[in-house]
Amino acid sequence: MEIDSYIEQQMARLNIPGAALAIVEGDQIVHQRGFGRARPGGESPSPQTPFVLGSITKSFTALAVMQLVETGKIDLDAPVQQYLPWFRVADPLASAQITVRQLLTQTSGLSTACGWIPLTDYDDAPGAGERQARTLAALQLTRPVGSAFEYSNMNYNLLGLIVEAASGESYAAYVQNHIFRPLDMRHSYATRAEAKQNGLAMGHRYWFAHPVADPEEQFPLGSLPSGQLISSTEDMSHYLIAQLNGGRYGDAQVLSPAGIAEMQCPAAEFTVMGVAGQYGMGWFIDGQDQAKIVWHDGVVPDFFAYVAILPQQKKGLVLLMNADHFVMCNTALLEVGTGAARLLAGGQADSIWVSVIPWALRGLLLIPALQIIGVAATLRLSGRWRRDPGSRPSRGRMWGLHILLPLIPNLSLVAIPISLQASGLLPFLLRFGPDFSWLALICGGFAGIWTFLRTGLILWALRRPRSLPAPGEPPRSGSAAFRKS
Numbered sequence: 001m002e003i004d005s006y007i008e009q010q011m012a013r014l015n016i017p018g019a020a021l022a023i024v025e026g027d028q029i030v031h032q033r034g035f036g037r038a039r040p041g042g043e044s045p046s047p048q049t050p051f052v053l054g055s056i057t058k059s060f061t062a063l064a065v066m067q068l069v070e071t072g073k074i075d076l077d078a079p080v081q082q083y084l085p086w087f088r089v090a091d092p093l094a095s096a097q098i099t100v101r102q103l104l105t106q107t108s109g110l111s112t113a114c115g116w117i118p119l120t121d122y123d124d125a126p127g128a129g130e131r132q133a134r135t136l137a138a139l140q141l142t143r144p145v146g147s148a149f150e151y152s153n154m155n156y157n158l159l160g161l162i163v164e165a166a167s168g169e170s171y172a173a174y175v176q177n178h179i180f181r182p183l184d185m186r187h188s189y190a191t192r193a194e195a196k197q198n199g200l201a202m203g204h205r206y207w208f209a210h211p212v213a214d215p216e217e218q219f220p221l222g223s224l225p226s227g228q229l230i231s232s233t234e235d236m237s238h239y240l241i242a243q244l245n246g247g248r249y250g251d252a253q254v255l256s257p258a259g260i261a262e263m264q265c266p267a268a269e270f271t272v273m274g275v276a277g278q279y280g281m282g283w284f285i286d287g288q289d290q291a292k293i294v295w296h297d298g299v300v301p302d303f304f305a306y307v308a309i310l311p312q313q314k315k316g317l318v319l320l321m322n323a324d325h326f327v328m329c330n331t332a333l334l335e336v337g338t339g340a341a342r343l344l345a346g347g348q349a350d351s352i353w354v355s356v357i358p359w360a361l362r363g364l365l366l367i368p369a370l371q372i373i374g375v376a377a378t379l380r381l382s383g384r385w386r387r388d389p390g391s392r393p394s395r396g397r398m399w400g401l402h403i404l405l406p407l408i409p410n411l412s413l414v415a416i417p418i419s420l421q422a423s424g425l426l427p428f429l430l431r432f433g434p435d436f437s438w439l440a441l442i443c444g445g446f447a448g449i450w451t452f453l454r455t456g457l458i459l460w461a462l463r464r465p466r467s468l469p470a471p472g473e474p475p476r477s478g479s480a481a482f483r484k485s
Contacts, residue, residue, distance in 0.1 A: 003343050004033055007319070010336045011035055013354055014328070016321050017204050017211050020045040022233035023344065024316045027245055029237045038322065039202035040213050047234035048187045050195045051320035052203065053305050054298025057229040058156045059243075059263070062104055062282030064163045064174055066259045073166040076101040083162045086130075088137040097145045100162060103155040104281040105267040107148065109141035113425060115153030119220050119227075120427040128222040129161055129171075149268040149279055153226035156282075160225025171225050182252035183242055185235035192219045195230040203302025206325035207435045208365060209358035214302045227300065233318050236307060240316035243294075243309050264294045264311065293341055299329040301431045306337025310345055317344050325361070326433035332357040364436055367413075367443050371450070374406075378454055382461035392462055402458055410454075413447035416440045 003021070011019060018036035022029060034044035045051075068074040080087050080098050088095045094109065102108040118132045133154070142150060160171040167174050172190035180188045189195040204211035219228065231239075242249040243264075246257030255263075266278035266285050278285040286293045290312045298305035304324040309316040319337050331353035339349030381402075385392045393402065417440050420426040429437040 001031065001033075003031075003317075003340050004035075006339060006343060006349055007035060007336065010339070010351070010354055014332055014336070014358060015206075015209060015211050015323075016333075016336075017213075017323050018045050018201060019319060019321045020047070020049060020051065020201075020233040021320075021340070022047065022237045022318050024237050024240050024244065026314050027241050027249070029234070029241075032233060032237075038199075042202075045201055045233075045320070045322075047237075048199070048232050050187055050189060050198060050200045050230045050232050051305060051322060052192070052195075052200075052298070052300050052303040053227075053229045053231055053236075053320075054300045054303060054324075055153070055227045056296050056298040056305050056307055057225065057227045059282035059296055059307075060175055060179055060229055060239075061156050061159050061163065061171075061225045062263055063179060063255060064167075064171075065100065065104060065159055066255055066263060066281070067178055068163065068166045070256060070259055074100060074162065076104070080158060080162065083165045084133070084158070086134065087158070088134075090138055090140045094141055094145050099146075100159070101267075102146055103159050103162075105149070106151050106155055106279055107146050107268050108152070108155055109143050109145045109147070110136075110139070110150070110152040110154045111142040112150060112152050113423065114139055115151075115155070115157070115226065116428045117424055118153070118157065118223050120431055121222055122218045122220055124219065124221045129157055129224070132222040133158055133161060149270040151270075151279075153223060156226035157223055163225070175229065179239075179254060180235075182254050183235070183238045183249050184252075185231060185238055188229065188231040188235045190224060190229060192217070192230065200230065201303075201320075201322040203300075204323035205302050205434055206323060206328060206361070209328075209361045211323040217300075217302050227298065233320060236318040236320075237316075240307065240309055240318060244311065244314055244316055264309075291345065293345065295338070295341060297329070297334050297337060299324055299326075299432075304329055304333045306334065306340075308337070308341035308344070310341075313345065315344055317341055324432075325435075326429065327361060327436070328357050361435065364439055367439060368446075371443060371446060375450065378457065382457050385461040398458070398462060403455055406454065407451060410447040410451045413440075413444045414451070415444075417444040 007019060007021060016036065018038050021033045023031040032047045034046055036044065038045040038049050065074055069076055077099050079096055080100060080103065081096060098108045121132060123131065163174055164171055175190060187198065192200065203214050203217055205214045238249050242254055243260060247253055247255035247260045263281040264283055265280050267281065268279045270277055270279060283294045283296055292311055293308050294311060295308035302324055304321045306319045317340055319340055321333065335351065335353050339351065342349050420429060420440065
């Protein structure tokens with residue numbers, strides 16, 4: 001099968017340890033395949049092997065909200081405070097304006113960053129989600145309420161709390177009772193602990209494009225509604241069949257056809273890195289008519305997932321992988337998913353980033369290598385100046401070329417970890433991009449120390465005035481060059 005060959009090729013190019021694929025047409029699963037290894041030294045993933053879904057979870061949360069809308073327990077255009085009376089952001093007026101619909105369509109004004117930070121909060125006691133949401137009381141919105149799209153996990157964490165308030169069930173129990181069970185999703189879970197007991201694939205984090213097994217990845221309970229559900233390709237096939245068939249799988253009807261259509265209808269437009277797109281409720285939408293693809297990806301530190309449905313062609317695809325990286329997920333890994341979806345739609349798969357990103361990550365290792373070369377060159381140069389005073393540069397050349405110019409790259413490296421720490425995103429990036437984050441800390445710290453040491457070393461090497469040759473004496477080595485400088 002062409003899609004199988006494509007995935008095998010990209011797995012080899014990206015060092016993806018394991019993956020699982022399923023394709024549906026109409027109301028049938030027409031293809032399932034496991035690739036690579038579910039865990040180091042283990043077997044290939046089976047259709048029942050659980051993987052973490054990441055932000056694909058958002059479509060489940062949106063489905064839960066829409067179910068409660070259809071039973072009259074939630075009003076899409078009601079303010080969030082109707083269900084969560086304690087909800088606040090820094091602006092009291094904005095606090096009262098944000099609606100359930102705006103959370104669903106990512107137009108609330110909540111920032112991307114405020115949804116990233118809780119991903120490293122491993123509070124697993126009951127009420128973790130509410131405790132995190134209450135910290136928004138000091139948050140300034142990045143844009144006026146309802147004015148524009150900005151992707152934020154916090155929108156969906158709040159929706160999970162609204163599901164709990166409206167249904168009287170915990171989010172995990174609600175999804176289990178009203179989505180997993182009706183859709184016969186027997187290998188789907190709301191905690192890693194339960195999934196591990198039932199064969200959860202081993203996640204990997206990339207270090208300079210090399211996957212490293214990460215068996216102890218922690219579980220951010222407060223972010224469960226935005227990105228922590230766990231499922232298998234077989235179970236996700238049932239879910240996609242319901243999405244393709246007006247909310248029906250077998251004899252179960254989890255949502256009306258009108259509700260499914262509303263979730264998959266464009267509600268907000270956005271442009272990211274020059275690429276325009278649309279967002280519905282828990283789904284991205286690309287194209288129109290026969291070319292329409294409704295999709296979402298999922299990203300956690302050690303898993304990547306992608307699902308797509310072609311509503312007009314009645315086809316769907318789910319691709320789950322057991323490795324991830326912050327840089328690779330939105331470029332190379334996403335490109336593998338979108339390429340498979342394009343092949344399913346009868347088109348061609350593009351491969352722009354697949355080869356570039358791994359080499360770019362490996363290229364980061366040039367930074368410490370260049371720092372070592374710089375240290376060696378400085379020691380060699382200062383030693384030559386001490387041994388041969390005539391080779392010393394003029395004062396202007398010394399300050400311009402040998403002191404101030406090297407400050408630019410060194411202080412730039414120093415600024416990176418400082419800015420990451422100031423933004424509050426350093427813990428997040430240490431989990432999702434450990435290689436470049438640790439490299440930034442180590443190289444930035446070294447650059448800060450070396451800036452002072454190097455400057456002192458240069459000044460010390462030049463602390464004595466160079467001696468000039470006596471009248472009639474041949475110039476010492478380097479003195480003629482010095483005069484020219």
